[in-house]
Amino acid sequence: MVAVYERGLGFGDLTMAADAVRAHTTAGLDAFALASVEADALDEVRAALAERGFVVSDGSGQEAAGAGAQSQQGWVNLIALLVILGYIAIAVINTLVMATGERSREFALMRLIGSSRGQVRSMMRIEAVLVAVIGMVFGVVVAIPPLIGVSMGISGQPLPALPVLGSLAIIGAMGALALVALWIGTNATMRTRPIDEIGSR
Template sequence: AAVRARTTSGLDAFALVAVDADRADQVQAAAAAQGLHVVPGSGQKAAGADAQSQQGWVNLVALIVILGYIAIAVINTLVMATGERSREFALLQLIGSSRRQVRAMMRTEAVMVAVISTAFGVIVAIPPLIGMSIGISGRLVPELPVLAVLGLVGAMGALALATLWVATLGAMRTRPIEEIGSRQ
């Protein structure tokens, strides 16, 4: 408690202490009496890696929340925009495009939207992650588990593709000749 009160954030996971060999047992006993876990210098690297791993998971949770909000906004926008294009799809079919060609066009659009929105989501998430990283660990660059971030980005891309696929199928439900004559 006395050491933690003298740290900048109060969240430090470990402290390095150098002592003379003849006082090592005495210092270890005093630290253990305060409820501290004493590890020799060779074990410090493992303790530091564990603290960095925890920081990475905290940053990942923040990234998931931010990207989740962006995903909801993107999905709503995609569904509404695709639904409003049903007459456009009908016109394309009436002038000779097959349903397959219209779906292929929408897949291409979906890939473009997924790439752009994922890039935007990551860019928007960077400032809050930097702020959290500075506040929690004092480092400018947040530590994130790379595989988890790649999985998250892949999930966002798959979500955009699935959303556009379902919305396109819904918009193409009606026969083209009936859809083109409808009023919106």
């Protein structure tokens, strides 16, 4: 056995010979050269290569490059998550606005029997939070299979790499949009006087 190759982020299924790859590049040169150097000669070799314009790094440099590639995949997954949750958010917002608009007579009846505008809004805020939480959980569950597919296609790993803060920000933004949509729908529905609204068809 000469080597074991594990497909990394963004690489294809096959590894080609160096000569074949160089023939299909613009410069015809290798991007990296790996060298094994004795510990006592490391500084001397590093200085000699640096004088000739080479960028010298140890294993940590390769680890940083791998981390950068993983970060790029994380952003790709994040964009996919944004698209999926965006579609779900649009559907949830439309449903909330339409459903709230159809409850105008219910709001009018509540106000005629003594409920204030603030009490109606408070009830709708609680409903909005419940709907937003359920929508966010549902959205994340729906987004998992496509993200696993993207991750398997890019890195061969089933667990997608996602920036935690970015993911939480997107999920929070989707929930906030649902709350704003319900707030706007509630205010628009209560513009009409209750006595006029209760008699409408």
